[in-house]
Structures are given as structure tokens and as C-alpha cells.
Amino acid sequence: MKNIKYIILIAIGFSAVSCDDFLNPTPDTVIVSETYFKSDADLQTGIIGIYDAIQGVNENTVTNDARVNRGVILEYLLTEHRSDNTRSQTVEGSRADFHRYLVDANNIQSEDYYASMYQVIFRANNIMTFMDVANPENVAKYTGEAKFLRAYAYFNLVRLFGDVPLVTEVVLGSDKEALFTRIYKEIIYAQIVQDLQEAVNTLDNRYKGRASKAAAQALLAKVYMTKQDKDYAAAKLLCEDLIATNEFQLQTNFYDVFYTELNSEIIFAIQYAFGVETESQSFSAEFTSTLRQGRQDGLNMVNQNLIDDFASSGGTRTAVSFVTIASSGRSEVAKFLPQGSNVTTVPPTYGSNPQNAGNDWIVLRYADVLLMHVEATIAGGTATSDAAALASFNKVKDRAFPTTAPNNITNVTKNQLLLERRVELAFENHRFFDLVRFGVADNVLSAHAATMNYPDYSGRALLLPIPAREINLSGGLLSQNPGY
Amino acid sequence: MKNNFFNRSKKFSLIVMLGLTFTLISCDDYFAYDLPEANSIADVILPTANYSYASLPGNFMLIKFTNLSSEATNFMWDFGQGQTSTLTDPTFEFTYGEGTYPVTLTASDANGELSTVTIDVVVEMGPVAPTILGPGFEVDADKNFWKAPFSRLGNATSVMQTTTSSGYFEGARGGKFPTNEDRLGYQELTTFTPNTNYVLKYKYRIKNTTTADGTMNVAIIKPITVWDLATLSASTLSSNAHVENATNSAALVEGTLQFNSGNNTTLAILLYNQLEEIYIDSFTLEIQ
Numbered sequence: 001m002k003n004i005k006y007i008i009l010i011a012i013g014f015s016a017v018s019c020d021d022f023l024n025p026t027p028d029t030v031i032v033s034e035t036y037f038k039s040d041a042d043l044q045t046g047i048i049g050i051y052d053a054i055q056g057v058n059e060n061t062v063t064n065d066a067r068v069n070r071g072v073i074l075e076y077l078l079t080e081h082r083s084d085n086t087r088s089q090t091v092e093g094s095r096a097d098f099h100r101y102l103v104d105a106n107n108i109q110s111e112d113y114y115a116s117m118y119q120v121i122f123r124a125n126n127i128m129t130f131m132d133v134a135n136p137e138n139v140a141k142y143t144g145e146a147k148f149l150r151a152y153a154y155f156n157l158v159r160l161f162g163d164v165p166l167v168t169e170v171v172l173g174s175d176k177e178a179l180f181t182r183i184y185k186e187i188i189y190a191q192i193v194q195d196l197q198e199a200v201n202t203l204d205n206r207y208k209g210r211a212s213k214a215a216a217q218a219l220l221a222k223v224y225m226t227k228q229d230k231d232y233a234a235a236k237l238l239c240e241d242l243i244a245t246n247e248f249q250l251q252t253n254f255y256d257v258f259y260t261e262l263n264s265e266i267i268f269a270i271q272y273a274f275g276v277e278t279e280s281q282s283f284s285a286e287f288t289s290t291l292r293q294g295r296q297d298g299l300n301m302v303n304q305n306l307i308d309d310f311a312s313s314g315g316t317r318t319a320v321s322f323v324t325i326a327s328s329g330r331s332e333v334a335k336f337l338p339q340g341s342n343v344t345t346v347p348p349t350y351g352s353n354p355q356n357a358g359n360d361w362i363v364l365r366y367a368d369v370l371l372m373h374v375e376a377t378i379a380g381g382t383a384t385s386d387a388a389a390l391a392s393f394n395k396v397k398d399r400a401f402p403t404t405a406p407n408n409i410t411n412v413t414k415n416q417l418l419l420e421r422r423v424e425l426a427f428e429n430h431r432f433f434d435l436v437r438f439g440v441a442d443n444v445l446s447a448h449a450a451t452m453n454y455p456d457y458s459g460r461a462l463l464l465p466i467p468a469r470e471i472n473l474s475g476g477l478l479s480q481n482p483g484y
Numbered sequence: 485m486k487n488n489f490f491n492r493s494k495k496f497s498l499i500v501m502l503g504l505t506f507t508l509i510s511c512d513d514y515f516a517y518d519l520p521e522a523n524s525i526a527d528v529i530l531p532t533a534n535y536s537y538a539s540l541p542g543n544f545m546l547i548k549f550t551n552l553s554s555e556a557t558n559f560m561w562d563f564g565q566g567q568t569s570t571l572t573d574p575t576f577e578f579t580y581g582e583g584t585y586p587v588t589l590t591a592s593d594a595n596g597e598l599s600t601v602t603i604d605v606v607v608e609m610g611p612v613a614p615t616i617l618g619p620g621f622e623v624d625a626d627k628n629f630w631k632a633p634f635s636r637l638g639n640a641t642s643v644m645q646t647t648t649s650s651g652y653f654e655g656a657r658g659g660k661f662p663t664n665e666d667r668l669g670y671q672e673l674t675t676f677t678p679n680t681n682y683v684l685k686y687k688y689r690i691k692n693t694t695t696a697d698g699t700m701n702v703a704i705i706k707p708i709t710v711w712d713l714a715t716l717s718a719s720t721l722s723s724n725a726h727v728e729n730a731t732n733s734a735a736l737v738e739g740t741l742q743f744n745s746g747n748n749t750t751l752a753i754l755l756y757n758q759l760e761e762i763y764i765d766s767f768t769l770e771i772q
Contacts, residue, residue, distance in 0.1 A: 032720035304492050312738060366728055382681045383742075413741055441537060441552070458573055459536065459550030482552040483532065 037130040041141060046127045051148045051210065053119040054270050059282040059290050059295060060355040069116040072270055072361050073281050074109045075254050075429050076300050078160055078464065082449035083431035084308050085422070089298030089330070100454045101461040111467035114161065120153040120219050146210035147195035148219075152363075154195075155223055159433055160186045162463045162481055166191060180474035182466075190229040193333050196220040205247055208262045208269060209360075215268035217242050218364045220371050225435050235375035239369055247277050248366040250399055256319045257365065258335045267364040274339045274358025276366050284336045284357035287427075289329040291347055293338065293354035300416030300427060302331035305448065315400035316425045320427050323348075335429045360426065362428060374412055383413040393417075396424055414438065438461060458483060493645060499722040524770050531556035533591035533601040546577045547670070549587075556591035556599065567654035578607045611771050616753070619767035621646045621659045630659070632670030634711050636756065644755070647763060652689055654736065658765035661700075661757035663693060669755035672707055673769075676745040681772035684695045685752065687736040690728040691761040697728040698760020704743045707752050716754075721746065736765065742772065 004177040037043055056071020080086045081098035088096040095425075097103045098114050103110055124146040131139050157164045166183040168191065173179070198215035206212065217238045224235040241468040242248070247265045251257045282294065289298025302322045310318040323334040325344045334343060336359040337349050340351025377389035384390075393412050397420070398405035412420075435441035442459045449457030460483030473479045534552040539545070551559060551572050563576050564585055578585055588602040601754040618626030627644045635642050644667050647653055647660040661667050675680070690698045703723035708715055722743035729739055745751065755764060 210531060353643065383744075413683065413742065415683075416772055443541065478527070479529075482554045 015108045016475070019234070033126060037127075037133055039133060040129055040138060043127065043130060043134050043138075046130070047142060047145055047210075050123040050127065050146065051270065053123055054149070054152075055272065056116060056281075058280050058356065060144050060285075061277045061280075063295075065112060067185070068107075069119050070112050071116045072363075073283050074086060074113055074246060074282060075156075076427070077109050078113055079331070079419045080300055080427060081462070083435060084303060084433045084444060085426060086300045086302055089301050090296070093296070093356045095296060095299060101449065101457040103461075103464055105465040105468035105471070105480065109296070109326040110464050111469060114467050114470070117153040118159045121150050121167060122170070124153075125168060129170055140202045141393075143215075144199040145211045147198035148203065151192045151195035151199070151216075151223075151292075152219060154188055155219065155226075157480070158185055158466050159226065159436065161466060163465070164188065164466075165478075174297075174330050176475060176477055180445070180477035181469070182479060186228060189223065191464065192223055193220065193227075197225065203334075205245075208266050209271040212223040212268065214242055214245070215364055218267050218372070221369070221376065222437075225375060227300050228454075230380065232379035233378045235372065235434060236379075239373035239392075240388070242369050243373065248369070250366055250370075250395060252399070254317050254399060257367075258359070258362075260318070261360050263296075264368045267359075267366060269362045271360050272358045274359075275356050275437075277356055280356035280358055281361070282355060283361075284338045284359050285350075285354045287333040287336060288331055288350060288354070290325040291328050291350070292397055298330065298332065300333050302333065303448075303452070305451070306422070306426060307331055309419060310423055313400075313419055316402065317400050317423055321423070335427050341355065347452070367424055368421075368430070370396050371417065374417055376412055378412070378417065381414070383411055385411045393420070396420065397481040400424070455473040460484075505680070525551060526594070527595050527597060529555050530592045530597045531593050531599040533589045533599040535586075535601070535603065537603075537605055539607070539610070540575070542598050543577070544554075544574060545579060545581065545606060545607060548575045549573055549589075549608065551589070551591075553589065553591035553599070556593050558592045558594075560590040560592075561587065561592075578605075582608050611680040612675060613682060613771050614673035614675040616671065616673065616767050616769055619654050620657075620767060621653070621655045624657065626657075627659065627669075630669035630671050630755070632668055632711075632754075634670075634709060636711050637666050644669045649763075651735065651767045652691070652763040654687060655765070658763050659755070661755070661762045661764075663698075663757075663759070663761045665756075665758060667756075668711075669764075670752055672750060672752040674750045676749050677771075678745055678747050678749060678753055680745050682743055682745060683770050683772050684741040685766075685768045686739050686764055686771075687766045688726060688739050688762065688764045689736045690726070690731065690733045691763070692728065692733045693761050694746045694759060696759040697761060699728070699734050699758040700726040700727075700739075700762045700764065701756050701758070702739060702741055702764075703754045704741060705752050705754050706748060721748075721751065736763075 008218045037046060053069065053073045056073040057068040058073070059070065064067045077095055077098045081088065082101070087099035089145065090096055091100070094107050094109060097107060127146050128143055131143060134142055154207055163182040165180055165184055166188055167178055171178045196216050199211060200220065202218060203211055203213040205214050212432055221235040221238040224231040229433060249265060251263055251265050256263055262269060274280045286294035286296055286299045288294060292298055310321065313323065321335055322331050325348060326346065336357070337343060338351045338354035338357040338359070341356070342349050373392040374389045377386045378384045390409060390412065394407055394409055397407045397409060401407055418434060418438050418440070422431055436445050442464055446457060463481045465479055465484035466480055471480060498515055532554050533556065536550045536552060537547050540548050553559065559570060559572055569576065585607060586602050587605045587607045588600060588656055590598055590600045592598045592753070618629035621627060624646045627646050631643045639752070645660040645662065646657045648657055652658055659669065684704065686702065687699050690700060701723065704721045705716065706719040708719050718721070724739055724741050726732060726739060730771070
């Protein structure tokens with residue numbers, strides 16, 4: 001036993017030498033993120049990869065919801081269906097739980113969206129760890145773009161789920177504290193503001209299908225008006241700045257906003273390509289019902305109370321926004337009809353490949369900014385007669401009511417603005433967030449739930465449940481939202 | 485045989501006695517030293533009580549509570565003065581009027597774990613919208629609510645008419661002004677909240693009976709006592725002059741008039757027509 005010292009020493013020596021490289025060789029035939037990023041060009045593909053997480057996987061390409069993330073494709077369920085705008089045609093399946101305020105912590109679509117947004121955050125955090133291989137002049141731009149996308153994802157998460165885990169760097173799966181500790185909304189918003197400010201300062205307006213300075217400004221304006229300590233003055237400055245650049249104009253014809261991709265009105269859109277399985281979307285098909293092209297019986301079906309608002313305030317937007325099919329009497333969204341559709345014929349037709357539709361998803365457009373300008377000017381009050389705000393409002397109004405233009409509206413109240421946003425931006429996933437931001441969500445939605453006979457509505461439904469899977473993985477760290 | 489039976493029944497009674505003894509002795513003592521639910525996991529996820537509140541439209545004293553407690557199944561609300569509720573989301577009317585009322589919510593789970601929160605509920609009167617009398621001209625007598633203390637042409641006070649002509653009203657009847665410009669509608673409303681934005685809405689239709697284009701005037705004015713255009717113009721806060729066109733002569737259309745009450749608590753709605761027979765109906769007045 002004299003030699004025990006040496007034995008121990010050798011044992012320590014073995015344990016101290018890392019075997020990782022030896023036991024985990026980099027495979028020759030697959031790509032892993034640790035070794036993929038070797039050049040500036042690789043980083044660019046990595047950045048496009050973040051958009052891929054928002055774009056999601058078409059339900060007709062991989063049908064199993066549990067295997068892939070749908071990204072923004074399912075967003076209308078979490079937003080429009082939970083507002084007074086739309087509903088599911090049937091009451092079967094978990095997609096039909098949103099409009100009746102029945103979503104539970106096991107809802108697969110809600111969980112998918114949560115996972116999709118964290119996938120965006122992961123990819124953004126990941127790309128930022130490889131900036132050492134970027135061309136030095138591109139580092140700021142790439143970082144700004146990644147931070148814009150991270151802020152976009154967090155803004156969606158915090159509005160839908162409340163306090164959520166805040167992860168701003170790549171962490172290991174074992175770091176449960178970082179991955180599963182819910183962080184107060186105020187801190188999440190501070191991070192969002194910081195990320196978007198950096199994006200505003202580093203990006204230019206070269207792209208519409210990717211992050212830009214204008215997109216960061218518009219999103220930041222909305223963040224300023226949404227967070228708890230609202231900053232209307234800062235939001236107003238951002239909107240004024242965007243309007244003053246003259247880089248964006250309303251389309252004369254409302255139809256062209258949706259059927260001419262990346263037109264002068266678009267600030268930021270998630271792009272899809274028609275007929276290409278891996279780059280197409282399925283929501284266009286799901287919005288049909290009478291002659292259904294999708295996998296469901298019809299989603300985003302238009303509620304009567306929105307049809308009434310269109311009748312009084314829609315103008316030329318009405319016919320572009322939805323179509324009522326005579327044979328069924330059902331009103332279906334018409335802003336994203338698949339290529340080759342003709343809904344004026346009887347029966348309507350939907351082109352050669354409706355399930356692989358290419359219509360872009362518009363995240364931000366100029367009309368939204370013009371109306372945000374009015375909102376920032378009203379600044380939490382009840383109305384405004386400010387000349388600049390009225391000019392913005394009248395631009396939107398005059399396009400919708402060209403026969404009576406100039407409409408010369410002299411005073412805009414908060415309720416009028418909310419109504420204008422409803423009919424201008426219907427089916428673009430704004431309504432739910434608008435109701436919350438205007439502070440009227442509970443009043444409007446409890447009345448809506450009473451009319452539609454949805455007895456399960458309560459003020460707690462304004463936040464979705466934290467997915468049960470996340471809570472189970474967290475080992476007791478993640479808490480659930482009230483009421484679930 | 486008999487003996488045998490006796491022996492058996494003796495055993496039987498012994499068993500019965502034993503059984504009785506067992507049942508008479510409280511079991512509590514027997515199990516006092518056993519751990520209840522041995523190996524069960526301690527309840528570490530405890531209730532947290534929380535709620536939000538908002539007054540319901542129409543009655544500022546009627547407060548709707550939204551329960552935001554987590555991990556709790558039973559709720560006890562204490563509104564003060566002995567008033568309580570066990571509903572999840574109660575609605576409570578603070579009939580004592582404006583003030584600050586501490587309201588306590590105790591949330592508990594099935595293990596009896598408690599969490600309590602007390603929030604000062606502020607009950608204050610928001611702006612109110614006055615009630616328009618006879619807003620839909622549903623019976624002929626409703627026109628008398630719109631009777632002015634002055635007349636339009638200097639002759640006897642000329643009150644509005646009502647109509648049942650199909651296409652010119654909603655509900656049972658509607659208001660009517662004949663072509664010869666001798667009638668007007670006027671109603672004073674006394675409970676405006678100062679410096680508040682209101683919106684007056686109504687439906688109107690202009691009948692195409694003459695070659696001239698008629699006009700329907702709807703105005704919010706400070707109260708007047710005589711009909712003259714100079715006074716009228718000086719007293720007007722906001723007004724609409726709807727001129728006859730293809731749309732408003734074909735069907736009832738909606739008119740909207742927005743105004744700020746300024747420093748007034750009493751204002752009047754004034755209605756009069758020019759050059760055409762005109763119908764008006766379905767008034768609503770709301771805070772913006």
C-alpha cells in the first residue's frame with residue numbers, strides 16, 4: 001500500500017483530463033451549430049434561420065403538432081379567436097377551445113406558440129455567441145437584427161403569458177434556474193426596450209422581409225404604449241420619425257396591401273412561398289369553411305358583431321377583409337386567400353395548391369403606425385383634435401371612404417380609434433392586444449362572452465396558461481397563471 | 485345438540501362482545517402514533533391570494549372582482565361591515581357611495597393552507613351620461629318630451645310628429661318633420677359631467693318629395709328660450725347639417741355628433757329640418 005499515493009494521483013489525473021473531445025467527436029456527415037459558423041456567410045444563413053422559427057412548419061408538410069413548431073402560423077388562434085373578432089366553425093378539438101375561453105395548460109397549439117417563441121429566442125441568443133467570425137463591420141448589424149427578433153418574441157410572450165423566463169444567452173438544459181424562473185413583466189419589458197433601441201440604432205431600411213430600423217421603431221412604439229408605465233411621448237416621437245421619413249405610403253387600393261407582397265405599406269412581414277412545402281403556410285387554407293381547403297372545418301370565422309362594425313365603418317375595406325359565402329351564409333376571412341382564388345364565383349375556387357399558400361404574414365404595416373400615432377397623441381386621454389394626429393387618422397379613413405374623401409374628421413375619440421383599428425387591421429392578430437392596451441379587454445370580452453354564450457370567460461382568461469409540459473420539466477420552479 | 489348450540493352461541497356472544505368493545509373504543513387512540521399518509525409529499529405549492537377590480541358600466545358603485553389567486557380552491561371575500569361572499573368572482577355594490585374600502589380575500593386550498601390579501605378598493609364616480617326621454621318615439625306621446633318652450637315661426641309652439649310609415653323608423657314609431665318647416669324638437673338634459681366627451685348617435689332619413697335638397701339639423705346647444713339664428717349660433721357647441729343625397733334618402737342612416745360638455749351640466753338637443761320631409765329615430769347618448 002506504499003504506492004497508494006501514486007494510484008490516487010493517477011486517478012485524479014484521469015478525472016481532471018477532459019475526455020469530451022475524445023468521447024464526443026464532431027461527426028463528419030452532419031452539421032452542428034458548434035462547428036457550423038466559420039464565416040460571415042455562415043452567420044447570415046444563421047440569421048435567416050431565426051426567421052425560419054417564426055415562419056414555422058406548414059401543417060400539411062408535417063402534420064404531427066408535437067414534432068415541429070408552427071411559429072406564427074397558429075398565432076390567430078391565440079389572438080383573434082380570443083378576441084370578439086372570430087371563432088372556430090366547430091367546437092371539436094383543441095383549436096376550438098380558444099374562442100370559448102376553454103384553453104387549458106395542455107393545449108397543444110398554445111404550447112406550440114410558446115415553444116416557437118422560445119425557439120426564436122434560442123436561435124437569436126445562439127447566433128450572438130458566434131460574432132467573432134463575422135466581418136467586423138457587420139457585427140453591430142447582425143447583433144441588432146438578432147436582438148430585434150428576440151424582442152419580437154418576448155413581446156409576444158409577455159403579452160400572452162405574463163411573467164415568463166428571461167433567457168438572454170445560451171444556457172445548458174441543466175440550468176433550470178435560468179430556464180424556468182418567471183421574471184416580472186417590467187424586467188422583460190426593460191429587456192425588450194433595450195434590445196429594440198439597439199436595433200433602431202444599428203439597422204437600416206434595406207429589408208421588409210427581415211428586421212429593419214423602421215420595424216424596430218414601429219414595434220418599439222407599440223411596446224412603449226403596452227408596458228405598464230406607458231411612455232406615450234416616446235411612442236409619438238417614434239411614429240413621427242417614421243412618418244417623416246416618407247419611406248412608407250398607404251396603398252391606394254386596400255386589396256393591394258394583401259395581394260402585392262412587400263408593397264409600399266409593408267414595414268415587416270414574414271415571407272412564405274407558394275407551392276413550396278417547406279416555405280409555405282397553411283393558415284390561408286384553414287380560413288376557408290364552406291368549401292374547406294384546410295384540415296379543420298373552418299377557423300377564424302367572422303363574428304356577427306365584427307360584420308356589424310364593418311357595415312358601419314368598413315367602407316372599401318369590407319369586401320377585401322371577408323366574404324360571406326351565399327350557399328352557407330358563413331363569413332370567411334378574405335385577406336389571405338391562396339393564390340388563384342376567386343371567391344366571387346359560385347362556388348368559390350381556391351387555386352391549384354391552397355394548402356401550400358404563399359401569402360406573407362404582415363407583422364407591421366404603415367396604417368398600423370398611422371393609427372398608433374393617433375393613439376400616442378391621445379396619450380391615455382379620451383380624444384384628440386391635434387392636427388398632426390387627425391392628418392394620420394384621415395389618411396386611413398380617406399382610403400376606406402374614397403367617395404366622401406377628404407373626410408375631414410375633426411376629433412377622434414379613443415373608442416373611434418379602437419373601432420378604426422378593428423376594421424382596418426381585422427384578422428391581422430391585432431384586436432386582442434388592442435383591447436388589452438386600451439384597457440377595455442375585460443369589459444368588451446365579458447359582454448362578448450355573454451352574447452355568444454361562452455360561460456367560461458373570466459378576467460383570468462386574458463392570460464394563457466403556462467404550458468403544463470414546461471411546469472413539469474421545471475421541477476417546481478415554474479408557477480401557473482391564476483385560474484388554470 | 486342443544487348443548488352444542490349453547491356452546492356455539494356462547495362463542496358467538498363473546499365475539500359480539502369483543503366487536504362491541506372495539507367499536508366503543510375510539511379508534512383515534514389506536515392510530516395516534518401512525519403517520520397520516522406516510523410517504524406523502526409535503527404541500528409546498530401554497531395558495532397566493534390576489535385580485536383585481538373594476539366598476540361595471542352604468543353603476544360606479546357596482547364593483548366586479550376578478551380573482552387572480554393561484555393554487556387555491558376556496559375563497560372568502562370580506563367587503564367590510566359584515567358583508568362577505570364565497571364566490572370565485574363576486575360582484576359587490578358599495579351602496580355607501582364614493583370612498584376607499586379595504587376588501588380582504590382569503591384564498592385556501594384543500595389542505596387548509598391560507599393566503600390573505602387586503603386591497604384598498606377605490607370607489608369613485610366616473611362621468612355620467614344623461615338619459616334622453618323618448619329616444620325612439622315608440623309611442624306618439626313620446627314627441628312631447630321633445631317639445632320646446634319656444635316656436636320656430638313665431639306662431640304657436642309646434643311640436644314634432646311621429647310616423648309609422650314603413651322604412652322611416654325603427655321599432656314601433658319614429659320622429660317626423662313635415663316639409664313646411666314649422667316644427668322642431670328640443671330636449672334639455674340636466675346631468676352632464678363637465679369637461680367630458682360625449683357622442684350622440686341617431687338614425688335619420690330624408691324623404692325625396694321636392695326638387696330641392698333638404699337638410700336635417702342636429703345640434704347640441706346651451707339652453708335657449710327664443711328662436712333666432714344669432715342666439716342659436718352663439719349657443720351651439722356642436723352640430724350636424726345632413727344634406728340630402730342618394731344614401732340618406734334611400735334608407736335610414738346613422739348620424740353621429742360628438743361634443744365636449746365644457747363647463748356645462750345642462751345642455752339641449754335641438755332638431756329641425758329644412759326644405760324636405762325628414763324622419764329621425766333611435767337616439768343614444770354615451771360617454772366617449
